[in-house]
Amino acid sequence: MTLPHQPLSPLDGRYRAAVSPLGEHLSEAGLNRARVHIEVEWLIFLTDREMFGSHPLTPAQTTSLRALVADFGQADIDELAALEATTRHDVKAVEYYVRARLVSLDLTDVAELTHFACTSEDINNLAYALTIGAAVRNVWLPALENVIESLAERAVTHRADAMLAHTHGQPATPTTVGKEFAVFVHRLRRLAAQVDATEYLGKFSGATGTFAAHVAADPTRDWPALCREFVESLGLDWNPLTTQIESHDWQAELYQKVSHINRVLHNFATDAWTYISLGYFTQIPQKGTTGSSTMPHKINPIRFENAEANLELSSALLDSLAATLVTSRLQRDLTDSTTQRNVGVALGHSLLALDNLNRGLTEIAVNRLRLAEDLDSNWEVLGEAIQTVIRAEITAGNSAIEDPYALLKDLTRGRRVGQAELVEFVAGLDISQGAKDRLAALTPAGYAGLASDLVDYLDA
DSSP states (O other), rough: OOOOOSEEEEEEETTTHHHHHHHHHHSSHHHHHHHHHHHHHHHHHHHHHTGGGOOOOOHHHHHHHHHHHHTTHHHHHHHHHHHHHHHHHHHHHHHHHHHHHHHHHTOOOOOOOOGHHHHHHHHHHHHHHHHHHHHIIIIHHHHHHHHHHHHHHHHTTTOEEEEEEEETEEEEEEHHHHHHHHHHHHHHHHHHHHHHHHOEEOOOTTTTOOOHHHHOOTSSOHHHHHHHOOOOOOOOEEOOOSSSSOOOOHHHHHHHHHHHHHHHHHHHHHHHHHHHHTTTEEOOOOOTTOOSSSTTTOOOOOOHHHHHHHHHHHHHHHHHHHHHTTOOOOOOSSSHHHHHHTTTHHHHHHHHHHHHHHHTTTTTEEEEHHOOOOOOOGGGGGGGHHHHHHHHHHHTTTTTOOOHHHHHHHHHHSOOOHHHHHHHHTSSSSSSSHHHHHHHHSSTHHHHTTHHHGGGGGGG
């Protein structure tokens, strides 16, 4: 028995609810709506300037034309699909769709200004710039900012919760939970600002980027200035030097930045998973959920695992997009047309990961008891403090100890050292009494330096 039509991508099936806001912009329908928007605005732009004997449209006519975009819905989607089935050309279908509306609006006198002097890529590149920009600014960045703010809240809340650090997976100089959250906040805020500052470039210069058809129609006009004005009126940045296509460098830059952010988030996801494994974070049971089909006790860190996998998929696609979109054979080839249709998929996997991270952060709690236990079991991490104080004492003329690093290495390397042993060791050192008292009072939990204060740099 053959299954009824099913979505092939899990983004359109299992995970649709989490990523559907992207479909408003990066679906085929979203792209077609943007194409209609470009065609309508170009027609209005030309008539406003009375090009070729045309006259400005009345306010009612302008409103009716713009309503094609504002009211774009399923009937329009179906009509464009039917047109494309005949034309076998997506942008030509949009042109015919707009022309048909001009007839119904009694605007046939300006019908020939539809798609005037345009190559398909004049429409497409602007449509992609608008839809990608809207998707990033209105959907993806807010989701990222939600995760960043969740991390920032935990940085402040847990700024003083001392935690044994692990460099190379081994016990190391303590830090605080909040400071480690703050590290990710600082990294992500910096990168998010770079994404927010993205230039969304557009071209509108004809079949090979030369304005040849424009000049043939009217050699007296300053077409570069007019087309720049049009592109910028859409809220985009103008690219004056292109082939048939806009060169996509801005897209490559954007996708590399998003991919970089994905990898920072991946780093956080694997760290959170590890802290859960160590017992530093406990997972809050969610009513009705099952951790394992056979082990009733389990709560699996699925949010962080799901995020990890989707971030990897997203970066793989984004890396491919960034690598391939910057190349076009001579003045045009069609590889970018297929490639760009996957931008929504690439951002969709990242958005799904952000959703999982945000939910995962609400389902964990810091286990202060476990943190304290691990710190109290690793007094040898104070070896760094002791040998550093000895060095200072030698420099100040208060000690004649030779090679303090080797002295502490012999005491602590590869073995556990308890509080009593360290106190006894410090008492026998050739250092000042003040230094001895300071070291004797030190504990692993108290050896986190300025970790708590460093969280304040998030507000700097």
